[in-house]
Amino acid sequence: MPNWLALYYQDPIEIVSGKGNRVVDASGKSYLDFFAGILTNMIGYDVAEVREAVERQLATGVVHTSTVYLLRGQIELAEKIARLSGIPDAKVFFTNSGTEANETALLLATYARKSDQVLAMRQSYHGRSFGAISVTSNRSWKNNSLSPLNVHFLHGADRHLTQFKGLSDADYIAACVDDLRHVLATAVAGDVAALIAEPIQGVGGFTMAPDGLFAAYQEVLAAEGILFISDEVQTGWGRTGSAFFGIQNHGVTPDMMTFAKGLGNGFAVGGVVARGDLMDAPHAVGLATFGGNPVAMAAANATLDFVLSHDLQANAARTGAIILDGLRAAAPRFPIVGDVRGKGLMFAIELVDPETGAPAPALAARYMEETRNLGLLAGKGGLYGHAMRMAPPLTLTEDEAREGLAILVTALENIS
Template identity: 55%
Template sequence: MTDDLWGRHRSVLPDWLALYYDRPLEITHGEGRHVWDAAGNRYLDFFGGILTTMTAHALPEVTKAVAEQAGRIVHSSTLYLNRPMVELAERVAQLSGIPDARVFFTTSGTEANDTALLLATTYRRSNTVLAMRNSYHGRSFSAVGITGNRGWSPTSLSPLQTLYVHGGVRTRGPYAALDDRAFIDACVEDLRDLLGHTRPPAALIAEPVQGVGGFTSPPDGLYAAFREVLHERGALWIADEVQTGWGRTGEHFWGWQAHGRSGPPDIVTFAKGIGNGMSVGGVIARSEIMNCLDANSISTFGGTQITMAAGLANLTYLLEHDLQGNARRVGGLLIERLRAAAAQVPAVREVRGRGLMIGIELTRPGTDEAAPEAAAAVLEAAREGGLLIGKGGGHSTSALRIAPPLSLTVAEAEEGAEILEGALRSIA
């Protein structure tokens, strides 16, 4: 019974290990864009295990690749040549846009960002890191130290000196009233001023679209403008593509490409969707940066054969079926449908997003005050209607996060929008 499992969960797992819903859900299996719980209820999945089930649940091409690889060898570590790892690295390097790219595989986005910070601080001989306000980069000690979201940063202790920059949230903060060009100019001037008061930084790390922060993003071109300022000082640009990579934003394969006039980032981190549920993360960097470490290193579980087989099959399916194009087309329809529905709900402050990465921010009607209780109520109502969504946000968890598998159909998008419209109206 799920209630019994919940009690056992609370007996042996940390109190801070968050669960959704007043009555937590045990998901037992999935297929396509749907999952089932232990009671046999069927749900349309608009969150994909936190943007991780990128293509589809139980995708035959991926499950077959995993089963076949498991029948040969599951694991050997990076101490031995690994054909699936080399093949996936070749494909990722080619897709990255980074010249003379090298790829290092990890088991998660947190570990990928840790590695990127190690590379940047070693390469630049600096422990100063710039990060964005409202950002999230993982749960490790160093990743928490660069996370600009109070709700996900349990300690102020850090091995890094972190300075937080304006610009990740377009519609809040001191520059919100400016037009896009003036907003970018103001953020750039603020960055220049900040850099005038500190030692040269190692890097700026930034999510092109802030994930846990509620799917917020700056105007296109902000990070290109930042990069020009960073380049003057030799600092690196790290693009955290853990949630935005692989075509989820629809318009671009990588989120950084919306800011790409100055070329690709120096370092890109990725994870989540590439494994479609298997534990795959990684770092892409120019060879001179990747090779700057002067000590030995290995990865016991990063790049293991079974996860690489899953990643190869998943990436092949994504490219051959143009799921980036599907995210653009179906995501465009979905966001317009949600904007129309939200226009009738006073608690909705904004519907924003790109492709199949959509956020709905809720506030107390007539104010800009966050309404986490409303977001929690919509989450519950959507579940009752047969739809799973996520939540997040910087000021509090008052933004709904919608990120279905990229193979979402138009009919499923309409079905999910109808359920969500009803859930939103239930709080009106």
């Protein structure tokens, strides 16, 4: 395996089994899972409805055909996603991952606008491929400056910068919109293809624009014919609690949305839902060999049905509030906590030097080890690697939310 394939923890763990919202490692230790395979095991482990749907497909003997044949599961799932998206005349194309989904959306946008110019957000992450890295704005994740796109990065999730500190949401949004207008007036040559943005930045440590910023951006973009791509790989399917897709918190219907991760509850699936005219436009033949294969579609249909039938968006709002309210109440006791942020079951703790307030990645590493020792799995992110980011399965119970909150607070006490 390559050296850059990083593993969590000083003594990495192997997860060998799971049930509900807990996993067990090879040594037999059990953990409450607050990271869900990077937001992917969205409804937990060993879910009967998903397992049985996959087993039914396996029993047919058909695990793969490719898109040169009709795939009933694709059509059924596409109809659900198109309806939920709110995008007019929506069509769906399935891929294997979020990276590939973002590549597809960028292709559609640059084809439609006949331009290689793209706007993206500072601190963003959109995947590890050549095109996706070019719209990623985080030095830790960029291997080179080469790019198939001409990219300009916008403000919107960087309120820690000196020029924005102390601004109200309205004033910050106004400053960001002024900057967008200035970029369009000075840095581009007209005919910008699209803005691609995460409603909540995943690798960025769950930093986010204030609600309403993307509506203000879209007003400017629409006047210039610039398309809007919402990267919902981490924010989709009700995770924020307050909306089914993250961009809906801004009152925006984008031209395209990309998705992946949780939809398959561990099975590889991604895709793009876009306006029909954009999806139909490319003139060359296209297909997906593995994208939307029959087994992944069985899992994804079962997962989405489970999310909707159990109203897991409401559960995310309810259990997320227990954790976020508890963390915010505890935070003043800990000078090492610079910020607590999030929506629903998508939340982060930013760790800082208690004397200077500077980002403290070493403290974050200690906190990772401490939560692991206490029986909870968490993730790490942030521009400087100093934010603990967590996104438990949407099936988290209220008792598990309180249990996890207690572990998180105890871990802060232990490293303070």
